[in-house]
Amino acid sequence: MALLTRRHALGLGVGALSAAGFRATPAAADNGTEMHGMSVFGDLKYPADFRQFDYVNPKAPKGGFFSLIPSVRAYNQSYFTFNSLNAYILKGEGAQGMDMTFATLMSRANDEPDAMYGFAAKSVQISPDKLTYRFTTRPEARFHDGAKLTAQDVAFSLNTLKEKGHPLIMVQLRDFVKAEAPDDATVVVTFAPGRARDVPLYVVSLPIFSKAYYANRTFEESTLDTPLGSGPYKVGKYEVNRYIEYDRVKDWWAADLPVNRGSYNLDTVRYEFYRDRDVAFEGFTGKNYLFREELTARIWATRYDFAAAKDGRVKRETLPDDTPSGAQGWFINMRRDKFSDPRVREALIYAFDFEWTNKTIMYGAYARTVSPFQNSNLMANGPPTPEELALLEPFRGQVPDEVFGAPFVPPVSDGSGQDRAMLRKAIQLLGDAGCVIKDGKRVLPNGDVFTIELLNDEPSLQPHHAPFIKNLGTLGIDATFRLVDAVQYRARLEDFDFDMTMERFSSSATPGDSMRPFFSSQAAKTKGSYNLAGISSPVIDALIEKIIGANNREDLTTACRAFDRVFRAGRYWVPQWYSDKHRVAYWDQFAHPEKPAKYAQGVGAPENWWYDTTKAAKLEQAK
Numbered sequence: 304m305a306l307l308t309r310r311h312a313l314g315l316g317v318g319a320l321s322a323a324g325f326r327a328t329p330a331a332a333d334n335g336t337e338m339h340g341m342s343v344f345g346d347l348k349y350p351a352d353f354r355q356f357d358y359v360n361p362k363a364p365k366g367g368f369f370s371l372i373p374s375v376r377a378y379n380q381s382y383f384t385f386n387s388l389n390a391y392i393l394k395g396e397g398a399q400g401m402d403m404t405f406a407t408l409m410s411r412a413n414d415e416p417d418a419m420y421g422f423a424a425k426s427v428q429i430s431p432d433k434l435t436y437r438f439t440t441r442p443e444a445r446f447h448d449g450a451k452l453t454a455q456d457v458a459f460s461l462n463t464l465k466e467k468g469h470p471l472i473m474v475q476l477r478d479f480v481k482a483e484a485p486d487d488a489t490v491v492v493t494f495a496p497g498r499a500r501d502v503p504l505y506v507v508s509l510p511i512f513s514k515a516y517y518a519n520r521t522f523e524e525s526t527l528d529t530p531l532g533s534g535p536y537k538v539g540k541y542e543v544n545r546y547i548e549y550d551r552v553k554d555w556w557a558a559d560l561p562v563n564r565g566s567y568n569l570d571t572v573r574y575e576f577y578r579d580r581d582v583a584f585e586g587f588t589g590k591n592y593l594f595r596e597e598l599t600a601r602i603w604a605t606r607y608d609f610a611a612a613k614d615g616r617v618k619r620e621t622l623p624d625d626t627p628s629g630a631q632g633w634f635i636n637m638r639r640d641k642f643s644d645p646r647v648r649e650a651l652i653y654a655f656d657f658e659w660t661n662k663t664i665m666y667g668a669y670a671r672t673v674s675p676f677q678n679s680n681l682m683a684n685g686p687p688t689p690e691e692l693a694l695l696e697p698f699r700g701q702v703p704d705e706v707f708g709a710p711f712v713p714p715v716s717d718g719s720g721q722d723r724a725m726l727r728k729a730i731q732l733l734g735d736a737g738c739v740i741k742d743g744k745r746v747l748p749n750g751d752v753f754t755i756e757l758l759n760d761e762p763s764l765q766p767h768h769a770p771f772i773k774n775l776g777t778l779g780i781d782a783t784f785r786l787v788d789a790v791q792y793r794a795r796l797e798d799f800d801f802d803m804t805m806e807r808f809s810s811s812a813t814p815g816d817s818m819r820p821f822f823s824s825q826a827a828k829t830k831g832s833y834n835l836a837g838i839s840s841p842v843i844d845a846l847i848e849k850i851i852g853a854n855n856r857e858d859l860t861t862a863c864r865a866f867d868r869v870f871r872a873g874r875y876w877v878p879q880w881y882s883d884k885h886r887v888a889y890w891d892q893f894a895h896p897e898k899p900a901k902y903a904q905g906v907g908a909p910e911n912w913w914y915d916t917t918k919a920a921k922l923e924q925a926k
Contacts, residue, residue, distance in 0.1 A: 339426060341507070349412065358903075365913075367569050367571075367919070369573070370572070370592035371572075372595060373576070377390075379391075379392060379394070384578070385398040385399065388528065391472065392469055392525070399547070402510065407510060408421075408422060408438055409427075439488055445556045464509055474825070474832065476505070477502075479494060480493040502816060505816075512531075535567035536549035537549065545576055566910050566911050593892070594889040596885060597886040600666050604666040604668070615891065621884050621887075622899055623899070627811065633877040636802055636804075637838070641751075647733060652713055652874060653732070654774040655771050656725070659716060670883075683871070684709075694846070695865050710872075720774075755783070758801040759784065759787075762786060797831040798830065799835070801835075815851050838873065850866060891921075893908075893914060
């Protein structure tokens with residue numbers, strides 16, 4: 304699970320910083336010179352005359368059909384269904400892939416931590432105070448109906464998303480003041496003083512809508528009307544809740560731009576929707592879709608023994624994942640009084656036997672997650688450095704003493720499934736918190752029976768919950784697995800109507816302002832935010848601001864590590880597992896770049912893959 308789009312890092316996103324810290328190059332930022340790209344700390348890999356990104360094949364042929372099931376989601380999207388073609392509001396379940404139908408001002412370079420280069424905007428000028436950005440749009444930019452894409456469309460889109468977009472968009476646009484179009488080719492974007500670092504990067508990654516299209520339509524309503532886009536694909540055939548196809552725009556105005564050359568090669572991209580992962584796998588074996596990223600270790604280890612996998616018609620690959628893994632676990636809803644005591648939350652951590660679960664259910668395919676910055680150098684390790692202590696000392700007495708030592712790491716079990724030492728520790732913690740045994744049941748300090756509902760929408764995850772639930776039962780806690788459909792699941796999460804739920808939040812190499820929807824006190828009270836645990840801590844808020852205020856990557860790393868120590872001391876989740884590899888399987892009629900881009904979310908499919916006619920012919924003959 305990952306709460307990100309493939310094209311834009313929207314989770315613990317592209318970074319956030321004060322105005323003084325955001326620049327393209329020091330000289331350019333001071334004199335307002337036109338620039339072809341932007342990054343958080345001023346570093347750009349590609350010069351103004353670059354031809355294409357290094358991780359694509361610029362000679363990739365166009366054509367072919369590609370189908371897959373969702374493996375990432377953002378905003379109102381679901382892995383299992385859709386009923387709306389508006390994927391940027393709270394209402395409805397947005398269709399996967401809608402981002403491919405829109406152009407953006409700039410496009411992400413996935414082999415750099417956070418750099419963006421011109422897409423619908425050919426250049427940008429930044430004022431000396433870094434609060435005004437003037438974008439010049441490309442004169443050749445067009446919507447799919449042939450109408451010119453103008454600065455008025457860009458201004459309309461940004462202002463509309465700030466006012467009526469999904470709550471997560473609105474939160475991340477907090478420091479975006481307004482966008483204006485003094486003429487058809489110029490967009491002037493204004494930011495608030497002291498703005499967060501990554502707001503400009505986030506703004507240039509947002510979709511551009513047609514102002515004329517929405518002149519007589521309501522933007523914030525769920526709809527199956529196809530919005531007018533200007534991206535590489537148009538919406539094609541679809542059946543609500545089952546599939547949606549996107550057709551490549553053959554005469555697309557932006558196909559030969561450096562940010563797009565070698566990408567969007569497939570004529571048709573189709574998303575299939577299944578309510579059950581096991582059923583989805585059977586669909587793949589029957590060639591009902593052609594590509595899957597395998598997220599279930601059990602299936603990867605035991606079920607690729609069907610004929611097409613044995614004879615090579617289905618190819619399996621393990622590709623490196625160098626991106627920060629982020630935080631996966633059971634998030635504990637502290638809005639409920641029974642979870643208010645950190646000793647109770649720590650007891651739940653001791654009830655989870657990762658070693659047994661990994662060995663028995665997941666075939667040893669995973670490592671333990673301990674940090675929201677897992678698989679990155681932003682994780683805290685060992686005692687704090689002097690630089691970290693300088694950030695943490697003002698909060699001494701407001702945070703547990705452990706923050707000033709080695710960070711909390713979940714216990715390592717004996718692998719038996721019921722480690723007695725771990726369970727004894729959990730019993731001690733519960734007792735210290737006033738949760739005692741009465742009539743054979745664990746009761747809360749107020750006398751109520753201690754119950755936990757573990758909410759999920761994936762039947763295939765029941766085996767992973769079962770041993771945890773069993774150990775909770777050993778502690779006297781009445782725990783149950785509650786399976787609901789995808790629509791009800793999202794609605795309950797948005798309303799924070801759950802005890803505990805399993806999610807993964809991915810992060811980028813340059814986290815910043817977009818941490819707020821996940822960890823800030825403001826987000827804890829915002830319907831639809833990703834702050835599932837309900838974290839409302841002045842110290843966490845202050846450290847987020849330190850991350851936002853970092854002026855270079857070294858200061859950013861220090862601030863993230865300080866944040867990590869405080870977060871882990873809060874016992875807000877039961878950490879689960881991660882992998883530093885992508886497991887992919889596909890019917891062997893495609894080709895792809897040799898290695899995914901270092902900072903890409905996923906493996907670059909379908910954006911950078913292409914249809915191989917020679918392979919496809921062999922596959923057809925092998926039937």
